[in-house]
Amino acid sequence: xxxxxxxxxxxxxxxxxxxxxxxxxxxxxxxxxxxxxxxxxxxxxxxxxxxxxxxxxxxxxxxxxxxxxxxxxxxxxxxxxxxxxxxxxxxxxxxxxxxxxxxxxxxxxxxxxxxxxxxxxxxxxxxxxxxxxxxxxxxxxxxxxxxxxxxxxxxxxxxxxxxxxxxxxxxxxxxxxxxxxxxxxxxxxxxxxxxxxxxxxxxxxxxxxxxxxxxxxxxxxxxxxxxxxxxxxxxxxxxxxxxxxxxxxxxxxxxxxxxxxxxxxxxxxxxxxxxxxxxxxxxxxxxxxxxxxxxxxxxxxxxxxxxxxxxxxxxxxxxxxxxxxxxxxxxxxxxxxxxxxxxxxxxxxxxxxxxxxxxxxxxxxxxxxxxxxxxxxxxxxxxxxxxxxxxxxxxxxxxxxxxxxxxxxxxxxxxxxxxxxxxxxxxxxxxxxxxxxxxxxxxxxxxxxxxxxxxxxxxxxxxxx
Ligand SMILES: [Mn+2]
Numbered sequence: 001x002x003x004x005x006x007x008x009x010x011x012x013x014x015x016x017x018x019x020x021x022x023x024x025x026x027x028x029x030x031x032x033x034x035x036x037x038x039x040x041x042x043x044x045x046x047x048x049x050x051x052x053x054x055x056x057x058x059x060x061x062x063x064x065x066x067x068x069x070x071x072x073x074x075x076x077x078x079x080x081x082x083x084x085x086x087x088x089x090x091x092x093x094x095x096x097x098x099x100x101x102x103x104x105x106x107x108x109x110x111x112x113x114x115x116x117x118x119x120x121x122x123x124x125x126x127x128x129x130x131x132x133x134x135x136x137x138x139x140x141x142x143x144x145x146x147x148x149x150x151x152x153x154x155x156x157x158x159x160x161x162x163x164x165x166x167x168x169x170x171x172x173x174x175x176x177x178x179x180x181x182x183x184x185x186x187x188x189x190x191x192x193x194x195x196x197x198x199x200x201x202x203x204x205x206x207x208x209x210x211x212x213x214x215x216x217x218x219x220x221x222x223x224x225x226x227x228x229x230x231x232x233x234x235x236x237x238x239x240x241x242x243x244x245x246x247x248x249x250x251x252x253x254x255x256x257x258x259x260x261x262x263x264x265x266x267x268x269x270x271x272x273x274x275x276x277x278x279x280x281x282x283x284x285x286x287x288x289x290x291x292x293x294x295x296x297x298x299x300x301x302x303x304x305x306x307x308x309x310x311x312x313x314x315x316x317x318x319x320x321x322x323x324x325x326x327x328x329x330x331x332x333x334x335x336x337x338x339x340x341x342x343x344x345x346x347x348x349x350x351x352x353x354x355x356x357x358x359x360x361x362x363x364x365x366x367x368x369x370x371x372x373x374x375x376x377x378x379x380x381x382x383x384x385x386x387x388x389x390x391x392x393x394x395x396x397x398x399x400x401x402x403x404x405x406x407x408x409x410x411x412x413x414x415x416x417x418x419x420x421x422x423x424x425x426x427x428x429x430x431x432x433x434x435x436x437x438x439x440x441x442x443x444x445x446x447x448x449x450x451x452x453x454x455x456x457x458x459x460x461x462x463x464x465x
Pocket of ligand 1: 404
């Protein structure tokens with residue numbers, strides 16, 4: 001007990017991460033070339049003998065007519081290279097091979113410089129640029145990768161996840177990426193097997209990406225800190241008469257202000273019954289006195305995303321019913337946190353949180369048994385978090401695993417319980433890094449308790465300054 005109190009005190013004394021204003025012309029806190037080289041080496045270490053890893057950049061995706069979506073690089077490709085350009089291919093060999101006169105284990109095929117295109121969409125790095133910036137040894141332009149560039153029959157299998165990456169799509173034929181993917185697809189269709197049809201590549205990626213390295217943790221700390229700034233500003237600013245999209249604007253302003261490239265996933269800002277829709281992204285409703293607002297929003301920073309949810313009273317004060325449900329979810333989250341330690345199975349966090357929620361819903365007369373309780377808490381408590389918001393990782397908690405703890409209770413109108421509970425939807429979500437002897441909450445700089453939230457709600461918002 002004493003130890004627990006001491007730990008809590010320590011947490012309170014630890015300063016929240018403050019985000020430094022950028023002072024260099026461009027951001028200079030990207031993952032280093034050495035980080036990516038280290039990840040490629042770790043992949044090669046886990047590859048079976050005489051195999052090749054094949055990783056493609058993401059497809060450019062059309063939004064409508066001649067407008068593309070903002071480019072988002074393939075996370076596996078980014079993990080191994082840092083390169084944010086499309087139309088690129090990375091080959092990682094277990095044993096050295098010779099391709100186009102160069103001998104080694106790493107080959108990357110990238111876009112050629114193109115003054116005409118660069119006038120419209122900005123600088124293309126080209127061979128020299130990629131060599132200098134990313135320090136990858138064997139760099140070629142993508143037109144050099146043809147069906148005869150390398151005889152894939154000389155390796156036993158190809159490790160790749162390209163089949164799930166939407167790069168062979170008929171809507172995208174005619175570009176270098178689809179052309180290169182087509183070559184690999186032909187090799188595989190003519191008998192060269194994918195290693196354990198996709199399975200072992202996923203397993204290697206999961207083992208690697210599931211354990212966060214110190215450089216990745218720094219970016220995740222920043223993503224979590226700017227996410228918390230957004231949530232805190234929403235807690236201060238929200239009031240009856242404001243719309244859900246205005247709450248979203250306050251949130252995302254804070255992300256962008258701090259250099260986030262995108263929200264890590266579409267921002268969820270659901271008030272009243274909309275809080276009961278798990279992935280509500282419409283965000284159009286006018287909020288009223290007495291509503292709860294559930295905001296599940298987080299920033300992505302240099303490829304790494306946080307995932308934070310806070311649920312707050314729109315008028316600054318929880319009703320007695322809202323408070324009962326809120327504090328039940330909070331207790332469940334605390335129980336989930338307690339299960340976050342090395343050696344525990346991933347599912348121990350959900351088991352701990354669900355036990356509290358089931359017991360509480362039965363006690364309040366909302367559910368008759370565990371099975372009925374499940375309909376009010378229909379999702380899992382945790383998922384891995386990192387390059388993807390729903391990331392990949394090991395099933396046993398260990399140092400470097402990064403996961404969410406996010407229990408919730410959702411009681412939509414019409415539920416089979418007393419009407420006084422209807423339209424209450426509560427989720428509380430934090431981002432937990434497993435440490436050597438326990439865990440650290442990277443999103444602790446946004447308040448979770450009823451008292452702390454009601455106190456923050458009284459503070460001046462960005463609109464009062
Ligand atoms: Mn989540």
